[in-house]
Amino acid sequence: MRLTLEVWRQLDAQTAGMFETYEVPDASEHMSFLELLDHLNESLVRDGQEPIAFDSDCREGICGMCSLVVNGVPHGPQRATTVCQLHMREFNDGDRIVVEPWRAGPFPVIRDLVVDRTSFDRIIEAGGYVAVNTGGAPDANAVPIGKDEADIAFQAAVCIGCGACVAACKNASAMLFVSAKVAQFAHLPQGQPERKRRVRDMVGQMDREGFGGCTNTYDCEGACPKEIPVRFIAEMNRGFLAAKITE
Amino acid sequence: MKLDSRVPTGPLESKWERHQFEMKLVNPANKRKFKVCVVGSGLAGASAAATLAELGYEVDCLCFQDSPRRAHSIAAQGGINAAKNYQNDGDSVYRLFYDTIKGGDFRAREANVYRLAQVSENIIDQCVAQGVPFAREYGGHLDNRSFGGAQVSRTFYARGQTGQQLLLGAYSALARQIGRGTVKMYPRTEMLDLVIVDGKARGVVTRNLVTGAMGRFAADAVVLATGGYSNVFNLSTNAVGCNVTASYRAYKHGAAFANPCYTQIHPTCIPQSGDYQSKLTLMSESLRNDGRVWVPREADDKRDPREIPEDERDYYLERKYPSFGNLAPRDIASRSAKEVCDEGRGVGPGGRGVFLDFADSIQRLGESSIRERYGNLFEMYGRITGENPYQRPMRIYPAPHYTMGGLWVDYNLMSTLPGLHVLGEANFSDHGANRLGASALMQGLADGYFVIPYTIGHYLASNALPKVDTDHPEFQAAEGRACEKINRLLAVQGGRTVDSFHQELGKLCWDYCGMARNRDGLSKALELIPQLRSEFWENVKVPGSGAQFNQSLERAGRVADFLEFAELLCYDARDREESCGGHFREEHQTGEGEALRNDDDYCYAAAWEFDGVGKKPKLHKENLVFENVALAVRSYK
Incomplete structure (x- = not known):
């Protein structure tokens, strides 16, 4: 799959953030959404850029650590699913996907997609x-x-x-x-x-x-x-x- | 190094009670003068921190997650064992003790296991009092189910998320103490070094994962409850953050590491689908009650499984173990899956998978019955693989799941470093060479709620502990070491990512020290690991700085430790010339391919003492004495 990601990048709570656009030419439909970000991060690091920060731990939908707003919906489009359990087959080749952190005053951004809960x-x-x-x-x-x-x-x-x-x-x-x-x-x-x-x-x-x-x-x-x-x-x-x- | 297990003398049944009486107490008014630093906030860490604070100790608790509620205990599915005998089916403390010793293939310490069985009953009472919503019967009483390795129903559960409910119970007890100010909680804080003053563990050095600031925690005793090391295999059922760093850095200070080769590989996990994969997902073992495991009879058979006729299928577990069939124990089922895949008969992408087929059960019982029993699991499988398991067989493959080995501890759960106590999966004490299902939660909570609160008091009351401040030279030295390591990682600026090293290490450990091991393979691994480690330190690329939120740096530090720890794992596996529990040496098997234990030469816990990076550690043996249980062959035929 070829995907375009618009990802929120923000250095810390004091600095204003902005969207950055990334092309992922070789995503697999079997990847989880977080594995897509892992995959993108690997290429960013190889290119000498800083990877996108995001929270995750168990990656099986129970620890509650992952926290991404995908296309305006917390945890993305699939119902009753944490974003770590969301797989790319829910998307289409060529899609443009917007990824943001939880946005709420009591959850200040720590970096990029990571917030303080x-x-x-x-x-x-x-x-x-x-x-x-x-x-x-x-x-x-x-x-x-x-x-x-x-x-x-x-x-x-x-x-x-x-x-x-x-x-x-x-x-x-x-x-x-x-x-x-x-x-x-x-x-x-x-x-x-x-x-x-x-x-x-x-x-x-x-x-x-x-x-x-x-x-x-x-x-x-x-x-x-x-x-x-x-x-x-x-x-x-x-x-x-x-x-x-x-x- | 001298290993003194400090097991009390006298009859098994009264050891703990007598020991409780003989241990020294700390006067209630004096408890607040002692500070304990608890590292980790899973079942063992949270229950210990909460209970120690209730008793009056001053407690600092740290975890690397953003909240103590997210520790990996939360992912445990099946249940927690306790010898309540609510089912009137013949359970007892002694039977739980016996099953655990036998399940561990006679490689655990009798006295510890007996105490575990004794306090198991208190755990259930405590959790219910906290408001943990266990499954109940219509009459209002607690429900039980049975689990592998037992012939009684003693497993308490909360649907498929028992770990979550127990951890939230312990977390709520911890939160209560944090609210009262008796526990200071430090989330997103990672322990990087242990501080030893005058031969005693007196604190830890940490990194604040948000700001990158180094931290110093002075204490009168340190408790490590930092979990297991399955992620040495990179792909495991553990959370991606699970690591060996805290335990390994304690080991480098002289805490003996016991039985690292005892690793548990769970047979029913969703197979790897590609190189990008970050973790493997466990599917409850209960599925094997109604699913039949098979592979095609011929290698490289790529047909749709539904088109493969019955006589061209090999139901290999039913064929090899006619009496246990698909319910053969974890280690047997895992190894058999590996064998058929090694023969080229594996299924799915990469050929590392076997079918778990429900077609017969669906035909016999109807789809609705299967949906009722396993609906949530089928749904999870469908979500991850995109396949419908009601229509085509599931594909499963074994995955690293739990580690029985860990830091060596005595009966008081203290390591060979005075003052350093180790709880839960991080220690080696209770499961021998193989852990039974639903016993990990039991051990974590037993250690935290009911053992350490007594034994740590004894340590604090019996030792002179002059005040140590965080500006002590040993704190400066420890912080210096931790900073130096961080700076070295950042300075390499090579061409390979941290994750690529972790993947390569994981594959190496899996290939040579996974489900089946042999001397040549382990020797090969012991050649390759130092080479990979050298390359890591010459060619790793860690972007960013140390003075910021930097997840690459966090992972780099953990992978650096795994790269050293992997050698310890392989040394232990090569040294143990027998097969027992999760450790299967191909050279040591019966004519029928069963594990062949060697009680004459290996009936001991292997406790390894660090002797420098890249050097073989020194072996110390704690001979295991079985006074109550006769050593026997575990047979599944």
């Missing part, structure tokens, strides 16, 4: 856990949890923390990410004692980080590689309100 970690640190020390836990079967509730908790727990929901949102809202963690614990008995405190503290931190609010366009759900549903946002809003008025 530590704001997500700080939201979890504010309350995304069950406060239990190691040791002394009761027997795992002491508290039965109905399969239906456990399945809902699981559906929320699959979040990989990639940030595609934020990148997709015109408000740069992190509410799908935050609500997934809130919902995981809200649907489990272990999460009940801190339920109110958790939603209040996590939403508070989300606001302090500068993420926007939700205006129900649902782009986050469409971009989520794990298809986490937006109804968790509604659940979180109810929980947040309940926590506030009973404070």
